[in-house]
Amino acid sequence: MLENNESAFVEFREVSKTYDGSTLSVQDFSLSVARGEFVTLLGPSGCGKTTCLKMLAGFEEPTGGEIFLNGRPVGRVKAHKRNIGVVFQHYALFPHMTIAENLAFPLEARGVSKDAIATGVKRALDMVQLGQFADRRPAQMSGGQQQRAAIARALVFEPDLVLMDEPLGALDRRLREDMQYEIRRLQQRLEVTMIYVTHDQGEAMVLSDRVAVMNEGKIQQVAPPEVLYDEPTTLFVANFIGENNRLDGQLMEWGDDLCRAKVHDAGVVQAFPVAVREGDVHTSLTIRPERVELNPTPGSVANVFEAVVRDVIFLGDHLRIHAELLGNSQFIVKIRNIVGQGAVLPGDTIKLGWLATDCRALDAAAPAESTLAAPN
Ligand SMILES: Nc1ncnc2c1ncn2[C@@H]1O[C@H](COP(=O)(O)OP(=O)(O)O)[C@@H](O)[C@H]1O
Ligand SMILES: [Mg+2]
Secondary structure, rough: OOHHHHEEEEEEEEEOOOOOOOOEEEEEEEEEEOOEEEEEEOOOOOOOOOHHHHHOOOOOOOOOEEEEEOOOOOOOOOOHHOEEEEEEOOOOOOOOOOOOHHHHHHHHHHHHHHHHHHHHHHHHHHOOOHHHHHOOHHOOOOOHHHHHHHHHHOOOOOOOOOEEEEEEEEHHHHHHHHHHHHHHHHHHHHEEEEEEEEEEHHHHHHHHHEEEEEEEEEEEEEOOHHHHHOOOOOHHHHHOOOEEEEEEEEEEEEEEEEEEEEEEOOOEEEEEOOOOOOOEEEEEEEEEEHHHHEEEOOOOOOEEEEEEEEEEEEOOOOOEEEEEOOOOEEEEEEEEOOOOOOOOOOEEHHHHHHHHHHEEEEOOOOOOOOOOOOOO
16 A cells, blocks of 8 residues: 555646536545556546546646646646556447557557557457457447457557546446456556546446545545455445445444444444544444344343344355344344354344444434434
């Protein structure tokens, strides 16, 4: 990870963007990307991902802050001089040109010699296994092949930086998964710096060295996939990445590595204080379904509560139990399917437990009965 910004190849420094002069589509966006790194911007539709890529590519201008490429501000550099390869979801191939002509285009624009163009196009097509399709037009190829050609076109001039905006969005699931691995392999082999955009958390997890989770124009957290999953720092990230149970609590006590919150007037939950400070009243406690234990050994975990089973779903290697616990009627538990484990049936009262360290005390969910803002 980056320690200082001098080693950053791409840096967004407090970048903001408004299209209409009032709403901020991107707000105080700061992100450093190292050379050779694969960083994904992940977030729901409308959170500002495409706007960030467009500003970096030179198709839009920031209204605040600055973007640096290789240590230099890009503000005055025209889009085509930035040496960035782009694949946008709707940035289609030229339909009237063959695939080889499509790939030759960015090389011709850069004044590359005829011989070098022929070699470069062939190499790029082989790289995405489209060698035999050089003379086809886009309409004569499948969606997946067209998108591979678009990727080859973004790589053919050996850019230092490649931007991809939901490039697999139009493909079916199977093909999308194959292409994810292909993109990752290509990026690693070419050691090219990649900034990738998706709203699909699975895709972000598979591809990225680091993921920047965005919501409403702002970065929520930037971290490697496993850190986002295990150590979310905001409620938004805890919910957006994987599944989480949430219990809304009122803080009673807090220290450096333990806090206690009252939930549903009934239980006192012990948790790890991630984003709560002295003075906060409300918190959202989150626990991953696979970190919850059924009938824990007495004394082994700090949190043990009774729950009423609503539903049990058998999923082969694990069971998924839906239960009501401390007022949360959608509490989910994933239990490994182990031979000899007693049956759990709807209507049963069971004991569920979890460690204080597996329970993260985060910013409170949007205020319901109180006027307190969520600490951020
Ligand atoms: N050209 C534009 N003119 C006005 N508003 C825009 C324009 N492009 C995007 N927006 C707005 O900016 C916000 C962020 O959009 P966008 O960057 O496309 O998000 P994402 O790619 O995450 O879906 C949205 O509210 C969107 O409506
Ligand atoms: Mg977009």
